[in-house]
Amino acid sequence: IQLTQSPSSLSASVGDRVNLTCQASQGVRDNLNWYQHKPGKPPMLLISDVTQLEAGAPARFSGSGSVTFFTLTISSLQPEDVATYYCQHYENLPLTFGGGTRVEI
Amino acid sequence: EVQLLESGGGFVQPGGSLRLSCTASGFTFRNYAMIWVRQAPGQGLEWISGIRASGGETFYADSVRGRFTISRDNSKDTLDLQMESLRAEDTAIYYCARDQYGGDGLARFDVWGRGTLVTVSS
Numbered sequence: 110i111q112l113t114q115s116p117s118s119l120s121a122s123v124g125d126r127v128n129l130t131c132q133a134s135q136g137v138r139d140n141l142n143w144y145q146h147k148p149g150k151p152p153m154l155l156i157s158d159v160t161q162l163e164a165g166a167p168a169r170f171s172g173s174g175s176v177t178f179f180t181l182t183i184s185s186l187q188p189e190d191v192a193t194y195y196c197q198h199y200e201n202l203p204l205t206f207g208g209g210t211r212v213e214i
Numbered sequence: 215e216v217q218l219l220e221s222g223g224g225f226v227q228p229g230g231s232l233r234l235s236c237t238a239s240g241f242t243f244r245n246y247a248m249i250w251v252r253q254a255p256g257q258g259l260e261w262i263s264g265i266r267a268s269g270g271e272t273f274y275a276d277s278v279r280g281r282f283t284i285s286r287d288n289s290k291d292t293l294d295l296q297m298e299s300l301r302a303e304d305t306a307i308y309y310c311a312r313d314q315y316g317g318d319g320l321a322r323f324d325v326w327g328r329g330t331l332v333t334v335s336s
Contacts, residue, residue: 142322144259151309151326152251152259163324195259199321203275204249204261 110134112196112207120213127183129210131196136176140200143172143181146209147192155194156181188214216240216325218310223330230300230334236293236310236327244268244288247313247320250295252306253329260306263295266318273320278304300334307331 111134121127131141143156154163156172159179169184183190191214196207222234236248249264263284264273272284283296293310308330311323 140321146259151328152311152323153326154314154322154324157314157322193258197259197261197323199319202264202273202320204264204320206251206259206261209258 110137110198110200110205112198112205114194114196114207114210116210117208118211118213121186123186123188123214125186127186127212129181129183129194129212131174131179131181131207133177133179133198133200135200137198137200139175140198141174141179142197142199143170144195144197144206145190145192146195152195183212186212186214218312218325218327220308220310220327220330223308223332225333225335226300227336228301228334232297232300232332234295234297234308234310234330234332236295238291238293238312241312241325243286243291245316247316247318248286248293249311249313249320249323250284250293251309251311251323252304252332253309254303254306257306264320265293266320267316268318271318297332300332302334305332305334 113132139159144152145155146152193209193211217239262275281299286293312325314322314324
């Protein structure tokens, strides 16, 4: 299963609402996660199972979608959100990640 | 504190071998499936291998199958990745990660090490 993320990068202003998308080449039901990855740090699980915000993750992050099309939304972009965001499915093996969306201010 | 710490990275020539280790602490390691993920320079994340909590089943991406071997020692809380026949395209930061809910699932990965760099070059 291939995951295609778009855009590959974006630049937005503090306070903007930002939508990142992830399209799967076949249905993955709700078996999709989002990770935040900052340079020099390990990836961090942000949202699991499409919509479940992980403990400690800011409430401005939310996930939506189903089957093949998924969205990660940042409701009000903050400077600390500068990172690359990856979707990942676990519908079957091999697990795959999307190519990532780099978010800048 | 729940933690994973990778070690064993370094510089190796093409065709060479390297063994990575990941040491777990702060949780009951034997209860969790584990994976290895890598990130090549300027590239995204790539899952390369996984192992069930018991160690009874292992899985590989096509890019490393037949060259890499994942294993674990639940008595020592360690996860290993033996890498053979290394190629330039194996150059990457290698991360180990834990499945979130324990058991044998390979699904969501909530604890990651900081990574270890492997450089394959002549």
